[in-house]
Amino acid sequence: MFGWKGSILRVNLTTKTFQKESFSEAFAQKWVGGRGFAVKTLWDELKPNIDPLGPENKFIVALGPISGIPAPNTGKAVVAAKSPITGGYGDGNIGTKVAEHLRRAGYDAMIVEGKASSPLYLYIKDDTVEFLPADAMWGKGTYFANDWIYAKYGKKVGVLNIGQAGENMALYAVVRSLEGRAGGRTGMGAVMGSKLLKAIVVEGTGDLAAANPDDMQQTGREDLKVVREMDKEQGWTIQSTNAVLGWLNEVAALPVHNFRKTSHPDAWKIDGERLNEARIATYGCPNCTMHCGIAIRDHEGREAEMDYENIGLLGSNLGIFELDQIGSLNYLCDDYGLDTMSAGGTLAFYADAIEHGLVAGDFRFGDAEEAKRLLDVAARREGEIGNMLADGSLRMARKLGGNSEEYAMQVKGLEVAAYNCKFIPGMALAFGTSPIGAHHKEAWVISYELKQTVRESYGREKAEKVVELQRIRGGLFEMLVSCRFPWIELGWELENYPKYFNLATGLTWTLDDFWKASDRIYALMKFFWVREIPSWDRTRDYPPLAWFDKTNADTEGPIAGLALDMDKYNQLLDHYYDIRGWDKRGIPTRKTAESLGLDDEIKEVEKFTVLA
Ligand code: PTT
Ligand code: SF4
Numbered sequence: 001m002f003g004w005k006g007s008i009l010r011v012n013l014t015t016k017t018f019q020k021e022s023f024s025e026a027f028a029q030k031w032v033g034g035r036g037f038a039v040k041t042l043w044d045e046l047k048p049n050i051d052p053l054g055p056e057n058k059f060i061v062a063l064g065p066i067s068g069i070p071a072p073n074t075g076k077a078v079v080a081a082k083s084p085i086t087g088g089y090g091d092g093n094i095g096t097k098v099a100e101h102l103r104r105a106g107y108d109a110m111i112v113e114g115k116a117s118s119p120l121y122l123y124i125k126d127d128t129v130e131f132l133p134a135d136a137m138w139g140k141g142t143y144f145a146n147d148w149i150y151a152k153y154g155k156k157v158g159v160l161n162i163g164q165a166g167e168n169m170a171l172y173a174v175v176r177s178l179e180g181r182a183g184g185r186t187g188m189g190a191v192m193g194s195k196l197l198k199a200i201v202v203e204g205t206g207d208l209a210a211a212n213p214d215d216m217q218q219t220g221r222e223d224l225k226v227v228r229e230m231d232k233e234q235g236w237t238i239q240s241t242n243a244v245l246g247w248l249n250e251v252a253a254l255p256v257h258n259f260r261k262t263s264h265p266d267a268w269k270i271d272g273e274r275l276n277e278a279r280i281a282t283y284g285c286p287n288c289t290m291h292c293g294i295a296i297r298d299h300e301g302r303e304a305e306m307d308y309e310n311i312g313l314l315g316s317n318l319g320i321f322e323l324d325q326i327g328s329l330n331y332l333c334d335d336y337g338l339d340t341m342s343a344g345g346t347l348a349f350y351a352d353a354i355e356h357g358l359v360a361g362d363f364r365f366g367d368a369e370e371a372k373r374l375l376d377v378a379a380r381r382e383g384e385i386g387n388m389l390a391d392g393s394l395r396m397a398r399k400l401g402g403n404s405e406e407y408a409m410q411v412k413g414l415e416v417a418a419y420n421c422k423f424i425p426g427m428a429l430a431f432g433t434s435p436i437g438a439h440h441k442e443a444w445v446i447s448y449e450l451k452q453t454v455r456e457s458y459g460r461e462k463a464e465k466v467v468e469l470q471r472i473r474g475g476l477f478e479m480l481v482s483c484r485f486p487w488i489e490l491g492w493e494l495e496n497y498p499k500y501f502n503l504a505t506g507l508t509w510t511l512d513d514f515w516k517a518s519d520r521i522y523a524l525m526k527f528f529w530v531r532e533i534p535s536w537d538r539t540r541d542y543p544p545l546a547w548f549d550k551t552n553a554d555t556e557g558p559i560a561g562l563a564l565d566m567d568k569y570n571q572l573l574d575h576y577y578d579i580r581g582w583d584k585r586g587i588p589t590r591k592t593a594e595s596l597g598l599d600d601e602i603k604e605v606e607k608f609t610v611l612a
Contacts, residue, residue, distance in 0.1 A: 001025045002211035003065035003505030009107045011122060011129060013195050014055065014114030018129040030597065033064025034481035036521050037109050038080035039089050043524055043601065048531045052084035053169050053194040055115035061098060061160065061200070062109040064481040065504045068100030069208055071220035072227040073483035075099050075286030079160065083186035085171040085392055086413040086437045089528040093441070093478060094175060094183025095285025098158035104204030112197060121199040126206065134198035138167065141335035142176040149201055161199035162189040163337030165379040169193050170390035172342035176334065180283040180293050180305045185339035186414060186436050211506030219503065223496065228289040230490040239272025240292040241308035246271040248419070251450055252559045255317040255420045257365050258348035259409045259546065262420045262554055266321035270311050278323055290485060298327030306330055312418025313344025318351070319365030329371055336379035342392055343378065345415030347371055349393035349408050358400045406545045411438035419446050421547055423559040424455065426462035428543040429572050433466065435525035443469035458568040463575035475518020520596040523588040527605045530587055534608040538573060538586045583612035
């Protein structure tokens with residue numbers, strides 16, 4: 001077999017043992033890699049209803065056949081586990097040298113199981129795994145841990161680590177890597193913390209097992225130049241992801257004050273132009289020529305890396321319009337290892353609940369200093385407020401009661417990304433149907449919806465677009481595993497991806513083969529949910545109810561007086577299920593599952609529900 005190393009590293013923290021396990025080519029071709037390997041492994045190896053923060057959960061790092069190869073933007077890895085914040089399958093995508101090193105060490109994935117008896121970190125060098133005490137790093141932030149690891153191993157190694165938020169099992173704790181990146185907003189850092197696993201350090205020296213290594217090198221070198229030139233021409237990295245902020249403000253889609261408002265007169269102060277002006281450094285992932293991480297000097301004088309999601313949710317959504325203060329909040333999230341997006345969403349919910357008199361507290365929209373203090377108590381789970389904040393907005397709403405669950409801006413427990421869909425039906429569908437909660441990574445349909453179709457339409461074409469994008473973004477890129485930005489931001493042709501896959505594996509796949517594999521993993525992610533919640537119904541694929549509430553509608557601007565319509569949303573959801581071959585509950589039918597080759601999985605899921 002080419003393209004895949006054919007091996008998985010299994011590490012048990014309880015017994016401090018490890019083994020190399022092989023998988024067949026049939027498995028590789030069915031599940032491809034990354035998210036495909038992760039969801040299949042978790043489905044096969046986890047019992048339903050285990051505690052995501054207990055030793056039974058497994059933490060997976062999964063790569064694909066093109067991860068780490070010398071071609072555009074391949075320095076990415078999937079981190080996955082049963083999610084502590086949603087309770088379903090959870091994962092995230094992180095830029096890291098681990099992508100290349102783990103494959104060079106001989107593995108396509110690693111599975112970490114059990115729980116250590118005291119804090120430790122793993123050092124993986126080719127065939128060996130060392131279990132080493134993490135006392136010097138435990139209790140410290142990710143910047144300290146990074147420096148400590150660098151000092152010991154040098155900067156060439158690949159690293160994944162957690163901060164205090166992961167150690168204290170804040171439910172939206174992320175994993176961080178040395179390149180200033182963060183991933184696994186579904187609580188993957190908390191899963192590492194629950195296992196007392198502070199860091200994974202990887203050094204691999206073998207080859208990448210390609211079928212056509214010379215062709216791949218040559219093509220990769222040429223394409224890196226092509227992508228660099230495209231970026232120079234288009235100037236995307238001037239503002240990077242934050243280029244959308246000004247536009248979202250104009251079209252009434254910016255999250256402001258816990259998504260209550262959709263635009264703000266001060267939004268220009270934190271837009272892409274201002275961010276570029278404040279830039280002091282640029283960060284990126286390995287094998288990338290379009291580095292998208294813009295760093296600025298934060299309010300305390302530190303270097304803080306910023307992305308649009310972070311600015312939208314720690315900035316406008318909290319009523320904070322000073323870039324340096326948002327930088328400080330971003331820096332703290334990075335150091336504690338908290339997901340910026342859920343942190344922003346949860347703090348905004350808290351401010352909203354205080355405004356509604358549901359809970360006592362001093363936090364007000366716009367108060368950056370108090371927000372900093374709250375991030376600290378959340379990451380440390382200090383006191384009642386710290387514990388509530390660390391559990392995210394849905395659990396907080398359930399504790400506070402009243403009608404607060406309606407304005408907890410989340411889906412399946414995960415806070416909504418920075419797109420305010422008060423009146424954007426297709427993007428609301430994308431959030432509702434995202435299998436890991438309200439993440440924009442699965443189908444960022446908003447640009448198509450507002451630029452190429454009619455905003456108020458609930459037509460089938462929108463459901464078709466959501467499925468199409470989920471296949472590409474949540475399927476192709478998460479299986480291969482590679483960054484989607486050359487395609488989505490620069491328009492680098494999608495056909496390039498089967499090209500690299502085929503150079504790596506020696507196969508002759510077309511994009512259609514990837515769509516089928518993608519549908520298979522979406523079906524399995526849904527089966528995972530159903531096994532956890534046999535009473536699964538379509539309401540779990542709804543976006544936040546606040547978007548349907550006319551009393552919450554804008555009073556001025558392009559969508560004044562408008563809200564989503566529940567009956568029409570249900571029709572749109574029906575279209576979505578129909579296109580996917582799922583029943584009205586949102587569960588793949590037997591026929592669909594059979595056509596995807598999920599015969600074993602059907603037997604298992606039918607212990608919990610009857611398939612239509
Ligand atoms: C991703 C989510 C995002 S998505 C952002 S900003 W974005 C936030 N970044 C955080 C951060 O920073 N620090 C922190 N403490 N928490 C953070 N939480 C948020 O995490 C990221 C880029 C970006 S920047 C995006 S869109 C693209 N995402 C990709 C993806 O999902 N898949 C893929 N194949 N390619 C992608 N390319 C782009 O990668 P999660 P990263 Mg991230 C500091 O993982 O859980 O999906 O959450 O990975 O390496 O930082 O790159 O405007
Ligand atoms: Fe990483 Fe950004 Fe480059 Fe993608 S575009 S590989 S997220 S630096």
